[in-house]
Amino acid sequence: MKLSTKARYGTRALLEIALHEGNSLIQLKDVAENQQISLPYLEQLMRPLVAGGYVISTTGPKGGVLLARNPSDIKMIDIIQLYEGSIALVSCVDKPDLCDRSSSCVTRDLWSELKDVMCGVLGSKTLQDLVNRQKEKDESKEVMYYI
Template identity: 55%
Template sequence: MKLSTRGQYATRALLDLALHQNDEPVLLRDISKRQQISLQYLEHLITPLITAGIMTSTRGRKGGVSLARPPEKIRLDEVINLLEGSVAPVKCISNPDLCQRSNLCATRDVWGEVKQAIDGVLRSITLRDLVERQKSKEETTEAMYYI
């Protein structure tokens, strides 16, 4: 399974938002610049995130986007499934009727295990976990710079 830019960029945008959101909404153009994602593409990505209740959007002079829930309540599987659909590496995992051999196919079992592993990893990581990982990487980079 290969993630498209939809899943990758949405995850990066949410991480950026979690890192920079204080008590005020964050401008999409600021996320766009920091993450080097086209503003138009970013605008396209946030619509399903808003609809799903992951983000909120505020219009006006002090407008922007905010997380609709705390970072520890937003799991990666929710984001990826929303923007990518199934993470199954082959179509017959999600829809066994596509192949007459589904019941007899040993390779399908392997692909099912791959999907379960991916689902498990994505389900176990929250946006809060990503924030902590990012801060750790930044601290390590700063420490390396001064050595």
């Protein structure tokens, strides 16, 4: 499965919002700059996040966005499915009636197992997990040793 740009950039944008400490708004232009996403495209990416109840958006000169939920309550599978729909590699996994061979097809079984593994990994990871990993990476970059 190849994730769409929307899913990848939407996840990065959500991470950037979560990294913004406190309950204060962060302007979309700052999210766009920090994540190197064009502002018009970022605005498109925000719509499903706002509609899904993951982000609160306010307009005006002091407007911006902030998380609507605690990062530990946002599962990554929900974000990926928000942008991708099903994460099944082939349509017959979710809709076996599409193919007469579904009940006897061992390759469908393999695709189904792959979907289960992906769902398991994405379902076990939260936005808070990504925040923690990002902070660890940022801290390791800051450590410099001089001789």
